[in-house]
Amino acid sequence: MILARHAESLFWVGRYLERSETTARWLEVASRASMHLLPEDAAVEWSHLVEALGLGKLLDDDGKDRSDVVDFLLTSNSPGSVRASLEAVRENLRVARDRVPVELWEAANRLHLQLGALAVRSSFDQPHEIFRTVREGCQAISGVLSEAMPRDEGHAYITIGRMLERSSLTLRLLTVANQPTTAEAETIFDADRVLRSSSALQAFRRRHAHARDAITVTSFLLVTPDLPRSVLSCLRYLEGRLASLDQGARVMESSQVVAGRIRSGLEYGDVRSALEDDPVRYLRELRRAVDDLAVTLGTSTFRPLGEPNMHAQFVRPGRSLR
């Protein structure tokens, strides 16, 4: 058995873990790219990044120069920062500490301590040490998850959280990348950056040596079955873990139905035509469906006996426990 509350905490462990890792990777890609840009173009790029993370409201419109954004997203106390996300991982793990491997808590705790030490002395000019620390720390956590944790219900919820967050973020990235960037409504699709941000550049090159257009890249990240960050892979994996939980529990069925519907749309639908038609609308609808899945999961399993009380996307769960 697993307590509904523990299931919820572990779900958020998965989401925040994915979010920290992804935010750090996107930042790393963006800061490398922005070195070759004029300051005004760089500012546009940074604002796209913040928008893709869904944090636009949190950052003042006038503050989006490089230093502010990196600091804001990396080490600030703002609820969207990597540091805050990792703190949320640790706090949620603390809640469910008795039912995860000791090594998992230790890996999260170590990363938290390392980042705390780095944030004190590292200025925005040297964020790469932080990027590396976060990347390696998250990889260590993933390693424990994969090698030391039994495939029990707790593991399922962490995975479900990760896959939901990963597909949601990939869809956000693609939505922003496909948006018209200039007044003439012309889309400049930065294939290189989108692929790098999804750790998919090498894989893409090997399969599509010549085409680098928006539709090919976008559909590559949506439906490539063997790419760990494609939305289809995430949903398949997620659906499988949901099914593993379904041991006579009716509450689970609704989430499985929702997940299956989105997955089969991607798997059997005509994704290319939908993208040719109106990419932004299609991607937005997909993301809304994924977000709805999170809500269904929350109302049907975490709080089956009470009022739905899903955390707002960027509210740190640790706080609401006080």
Add this chain to the structure above:
Amino acid sequence: MSRLFESYSQARGFDEAFDSEGRPRPLYSKIIDRFSDLDADDLRRIEVVVADEFRRQGITFTVYNDDAEGLERTWPIDLFPRLIAAAEWESVARGLEQRVTALNHFLDDLYVGERAAVNDGIVPEWLITSSKGFERQAFGISVPNGAHCSIAGIDLVRDANGDYAVLEDNLRNPSGISYVVENRAAMVKAFPRLFENYTVQPVDQYGEMLRRVLESMAPPSSSDRPNIVILTPGVYNSAYFEHAFLARSMGVELVEGQDLLVDDQVVYARTIHGPLPVDVIYRRIDDAFLDPVSFRSDSTLGVPGLLGAMRAGTVTVCNSVGNGVADDKAVYPYVPAMITYYLDEEPILPNVQTYVMWDADQRAAALHRLDELVVKPVAESGGYGIVIGPHATDQELDECRRVIEADPRNWIVQEVVQLSSLASMSDDHLEPRHLDLRPFVLTGARTEVFPGGLTRVAMKKGSLIVNSSQGGGSKDTWVLAENGTR
């Protein structure tokens, strides 16, 4: 001897490692040899390894101060271990078993039985009914094995002759066992060579032992694999680490009040598959917060209806409610009489000499020489509110006299116990520090004493206050196996 012991001068009272001539006691000679091979830098390196080990696992405790903000500190442990010889421990353990057995008899007699001890004048009735820990709601709640207190922590001290005495009983929510286990794990890792010449009784079996005890506390109606949970106030409680530790080492769920519900006098846990019945709750929240229907209605930590389920006998809550009456410091002076009364045995472990303030003669005598005595409020724990006469100002003592006269029921006065001491690191050398011992006594089908316990150490020379909330530290406590020295 090395520089570590160069400036070692014995404190008042019994030194556990050196005799009055300053010669190493045989029990400690190998430990002292080992430390003599080392210098302060070696020890500091080991200390860093231990501290890192604790920080890595997040083993910290929270100190609350007047600013309301809790401070998180890593657990302080001193590297010089405390040793107890097998024969000595055997006698202490028998004394603890005897005492806790009698206290459980008393609680069962009081809440479930005929109140024989009260009727026979062993403990005054008015003292019981005026106790803050006395709980009328507990009447008629019987528990399997008569074990109202399944987990007890009994604080022991050693007097000037090295003899053990009971300073305090903790029969409600004694904490500290996780530090016993983690101290040992850290010492074995950081200082393996120290163990070379000794055979030390292990401590990592606590989870199994507790699980066995809790299983034996399941209601008769439950299956032979009872569903056990630990009830915690939550992640912000200062002992949360310990709660999670216990859940992990027993392999049971760690629940909060919001995870449990009572339906038709049965307790259920809210799982992802719906409600699942619970048989035994090891609760780590206080009586007052346990059930908002029966106790504090503003409690959000507890479970509405829990007391009704206990009364119906569908669930066992360990420890049971109302135990505070038996570890009330005002009732403490009567425990030796309980032992004789219920067990017809002589108490093996004595109390510290205690004067009750509601007795006019004892009060007059005590107030007259308060500067030589210790004043304790009966309802506080954690070392709060204690005034040590020899260390107090005249003004403080006058204030004590005033509050004692105003409410004699609320105070006891004890002879100063010159706590025993043991070598402990201070800067770059070893100095004697006073210490006490909290062994843990578990009661299910029978009463068992866990080997050793938590040794708490005062952090300042001469200080008699060892509570971690007051800046005290700890030591790994070794109960040796028979012929445990090589």
